[in-house]
Amino acid sequence: xxxxxxxxxxxxxxTLAGALAGAKTWAAFTATTxxxxxxxxxxxxxxxxxxxxxxxxxxxAAVPGNSDxxxxxxxxxxxxxxxxxxxxxTTGTGLDxxxxxxxxxxxxxxxxxxxxxxxxxxxxxxxxxxxxSGVIYDGTLQAFPDDYTAGNVDxxxxxxxxxxxxxxxxxxxxxxxxxxxSAQAKGATxxxxxxxxxx
Amino acid sequence: xxxxxxxxxxxxxxxxxxxxxxxxAFSAFSATTxxxxxxxxxxxxxxxxxxxxxxxxxxxxxxxxxxxxxxxxxxTYTGSLASSVKxxxxxxxxxxxxxxxxxxxxxxxxxxFPACGDFAATSTAYDAAxxxxxxxxxxxxxxxxxxxxxxxxxxxxxRFTVTQNDDPTANAHTAVTSSGSxxxxxxxxxx
Numbered sequence: 001x002x003x004x005x006x007x008x009x010x011x012x013x014x015t016l017a018g019a020l021a022g023a024k025t026w027a028a029f030t031a032t033t034x035x036x037x038x039x040x041x042x043x044x045x046x047x048x049x050x051x052x053x054x055x056x057x058x059x060x061a062a063v064p065g066n067s068d069x070x071x072x073x074x075x076x077x078x079x080x081x082x083x084x085x086x087x088x089x090t091t092g093t094g095l096d097x098x099x100x101x102x103x104x105x106x107x108x109x110x111x112x113x114x115x116x117x118x119x120x121x122x123x124x125x126x127x128x129x130x131x132x133s134g135v136i137y138d139g140t141l142q143a144f145p146d147d148y149t150a151g152n153v154d155x156x157x158x159x160x161x162x163x164x165x166x167x168x169x170x171x172x173x174x175x176x177x178x179x180x181x182s183a184q185a186k187g188a189t190x191x192x193x194x195x196x197x198x199x
Numbered sequence: 200x201x202x203x204x205x206x207x208x209x210x211x212x213x214x215x216x217x218x219x220x221x222x223x224a225f226s227a228f229s230a231t232t233x234x235x236x237x238x239x240x241x242x243x244x245x246x247x248x249x250x251x252x253x254x255x256x257x258x259x260x261x262x263x264x265x266x267x268x269x270x271x272x273x274x275t276y277t278g279s280l281a282s283s284v285k286x287x288x289x290x291x292x293x294x295x296x297x298x299x300x301x302x303x304x305x306x307x308x309x310x311x312f313p314a315c316g317d318f319a320a321t322s323t324a325y326d327a328a329x330x331x332x333x334x335x336x337x338x339x340x341x342x343x344x345x346x347x348x349x350x351x352x353x354x355x356x357x358r359f360t361v362t363q364n365d366d367p368t369a370n371a372h373t374a375v376t377s378s379g380s381x382x383x384x385x386x387x388x389x390x
Contacts, residue, residue: 028388029244029280035256035272040298040329040361041377043261046370078373080263195369198263 043080047196049073056116057175057190059099064179070116071172073108074194076163082196083160085151086137086171088144091189096141098183103137104172105155118172128156141175141190148195162199242280246349246387249273249312256313256359256383260375267362270313274342274357274385276349282387284349285339286324286357288332290381295330297376299362302326304344307356318358329361329378336386348390359383 049072056070076082086103090096106123113119123134131138136155145151153160154169173192177183250256250272259268276282286302303320310316322344325332333339341347342355366372 028282028390029241029278030386030388031244031246031278032384032386033246033248033274034382034384035248035250036253036382037255037258037380038383039255039258039260039378039380040268040363041260041262041375042297042363042372043263043266044372044375045263046373079261079375 043078043198045078045080045082045196045198046076047082047084047194048075048077049194050075050112050115052115054115056192057173059175059177062177064177064183067174067176069118069172069174071113071118071121071170072116072192073112073168073170075168076165076196078163078196078198079165080198081162081164082198084154084163084194084196085148086145086154086192086194087147087151088190088192089146090141090144090191092187095183095186095188096144096190098178098180098186099141099188100176100178101137101139101141101144102131102135102174102176103152104132104134104174105136105169106134106172107168107170121170121172123172124155126155141188144190148197151195154194160199163196242278242389244278244280244282244387244389246274246276246278246282246284246385248275248385251312254312257361259361260377262363264363264365267360269315269358269360271307271310271315271318271356271358272312273307273354275354276351276387278349278387278389279351280389281348281350282389283346284342284385284387285336286342286383286385287334287336287339288381288383289334291379292330292332292381293379294376295332295378296328297364297366298329298378299327299364300325300329300332301358301360301362302340303358303360304342305356305358315358318356320358324357328364336388339386342385342387349387 051072056072057068059066059068104123106121108120109122110120125133127133128136137144137152155161256270256272257268302325304322304324305318305320307316307318324340342349
């Protein structure tokens, strides 16, 4: 009685082991082929200036006719050709309506002076907007564009400059307080931004 | 007495030996028949491409948004067993969201690798971020549309289009962003 039962159990165990082994051995044959060493990288768009984070224009306790002038050097260090626009945001108590801004593009004819000196500044020869050689903006600070979309295309919308690596231009900014009684006891703070976008 | 007794013993032993020999002589009749020349051999799984062994599909730098590179590769199955082919990358791709990869299947009869010649697309295998491309066979992109099986001499051409994605974030690209070097593997497994 005992012997037959043991025999049957052994047979079942062997059958199960065989089934497991069968499943494991049915691996597929494989082969591969490859493309190796592929890569894709971006170019760069980078614009720098020489202000070291300091302001270039300042008027305090100004009277009509007072003005301040500063020069800033803007350099393109990216690798992808780009167009540049100039714009800026204003805060304050409304003086921007009574401040005239003139922006002139050019370069330094001699060794670059310390920021924000305009010594040896030489304007571009082209009269871009009919306001004199190199002038690219001539209006109130209030009317100066506030964002890239409306921005002042460098140097002029009809002929955007394509900036390439190491290209540098100097911008002379001059603000002058208008002779208008309404300008009294007001203030304005302005940020100027040069933005490059690849073309 | 002693001698006679010895002789009797000797005879008895000889008789026993003879009896054993007689038993061996009675072997059975036998006959055989054979079926010869049987053999069993494996089938083959083999796959190759036209990149000359190691050339990259693309090495592209200095791209701006919208710039792309287009390259083609032809993959041919030379095994004897029906197989499933899948495409994946075994590599770690960096900045994978910055680039889009489109892989199309098609036919191509002209053009030297990696040129596309007369490539004509028949289906799209993948069209998403380069960094999301599958990295294992199990997750791989089907070599043929609808995961159809590959038979001997089947060839499929693939067109790879990698595009620089747009990214208007200010000052996000003052330094180069690169995918890093990566590979693509077509793996065939017998069905």
